[in-house]
Amino acid sequence: MLRAGPFSDERIVRRINRRFVPLYFDLDPGGALRDNKARAFVVKAKPELGRSAVGTPPVLVMTPDGDVLGEIDNYASEEAVLDALGDVLAAHPGWDEPSDEEQAISKSGSALERASLRFDLGDADGARALLEREGAPEAALLLAHLCRLAGEWDALEQALARVKGAAFADDVRVERAWGRLAAREFAAAEKLADAVPRASRRHTEARYVSGLSRWHAGRKDDALATWRGVIESCAQDPWIYRADWACTQATESGARTGFSTADARASPLGRIGYMGRRNPDLDPP
Amino acid sequence: MSASGMLAAVLLGAGESRDRTGIEWALPFPAAQKKAAQERRLLLIKPIAFGTAKDGGW
Numbered sequence: 223m224l225r226a227g228p229f230s231d232e233r234i235v236r237r238i239n240r241r242f243v244p245l246y247f248d249l250d251p252g253g254a255l256r257d258n259k260a261r262a263f264v265v266k267a268k269p270e271l272g273r274s275a276v277g278t279p280p281v282l283v284m285t286p287d288g289d290v291l292g293e294i295d296n297y298a299s300e301e302a303v304l305d306a307l308g309d310v311l312a313a314h315p316g317w318d319e320p321s322d323e324e325q326a327i328s329k330s331g332s333a334l335e336r337a338s339l340r341f342d343l344g345d346a347d348g349a350r351a352l353l354e355r356e357g358a359p360e361a362a363l364l365l366a367h368l369c370r371l372a373g374e375w376d377a378l379e380q381a382l383a384r385v386k387g388a389a390f391a392d393d394v395r396v397e398r399a400w401g402r403l404a405a406r407e408f409a410a411a412e413k414l415a416d417a418v419p420r421a422s423r424r425h426t427e428a429r430y431v432s433g434l435s436r437w438h439a440g441r442k443d444d445a446l447a448t449w450r451g452v453i454e455s456c457a458q459d460p461w462i463y464r465a466d467w468a469c470t471q472a473t474e475s476g477a478r479t480g481f482s483t484a485d486a487r488a489s490p491l492g493r494i495g496y497m498g499r500r501n502p503d504l505d506p507p
Numbered sequence: 508m509s510a511s512g513m514l515a516a517v518l519l520g521a522g523e524s525r526d527r528t529g530i531e532w533a534l535p536f537p538a539a540q541k542k543a544a545q546e547r548r549l550l551l552i553k554p555i556a557f558g559t560a561k562d563g564g565w
């Protein structure tokens with residue numbers, strides 16, 4: 223669930239790649255992705271993780287010297303993860319200093335580069351302020367994207383109106399489809415999403431949105447077929463993970479309280495571990 | 508992709524189940540620890556209790 227949820231959230235991925243050095247490993251000394259040095263480092267700080275049977279471990283925020291500065295629950299929401307990352311950096315500003323590359327961007331980068339950096343660092347309002355004055359379609363598209371993430375639908379449309387050129391047609395369709403979905407205009411959202419071709423870099427996201435449009439219109443079987451179709455036909459990416467999460471929960475009959483083989487069968491990717499939190503995209507807009 | 512991200516991709520291979528979130532994982536641990544110290548960044552560590560695959564899947 224962590225990978226399908228928070229770790230596939232663009233805002234979180236950007237923040238992690240900018241400000242953290244991320245690592246994963248198998249705690250099991252015999253596991254396929256075992257890393258004995260990582261295990262020793264973590265168990266020294268958290269001895270309970272060295273036991274033979276442990277629950278799902280949290281994400282640990284640690285200094286290179288082994289001090290634990292924060293922990294993030296494995297089932298935390300996207301917003302909770304964002305808050306936790308921001309909180310630990312705010313409490314320990316010495317680990318939040320800009321890199322040389324970031325200083326160069328801040329000093330002499332284009333408005334788009336500076337806005338993208340601010341977005342990476344969680345300052346969406348600052349990014350939007352920079353983009354409001356820019357005329358390039360790439361800048362207007364990022365502005366529209368930020369408006370969409372903020373749920374500001376009128377501002378989204380205003381920004382999209384400034385995105386000119388066939389090269390951005392699919393981006394506009396996908397961003398607009400999210401807006402139509404939020405407005406409960408499911409047929410319009412589906413039509414926009416379905417117009418995005420397979421060759422587009424936004425294709426998997428479009429198929430995910432198309433599935434959501436069908437789901438919220440009450441066409442559950444259509445939604446499942448849409449998500450399963452893109453999962454089976456496209457390489458994995460964050461939208462495939464998200465579709466897998468949606469598929470799994472859409473086929474559940476009741477509240478999840480633990481692992482079972484049935485859970486694994488319900489995931490088109492054959493994954494387990496989605497219990498604990500619903501995919502929020504399945505809630506009514 | 509950063510140099511560390513490319514290193515992770517090489518180490519993990521091209522398996523379909525490896526992580527494709529876009530997070531630039533730094534693997535293995537000594538490389539991550541060195542990078543964190545050099546760049547003055549915090550480690551973000553996800554220990555996995557079970558179910559990893561040789562191609563990097565988890």
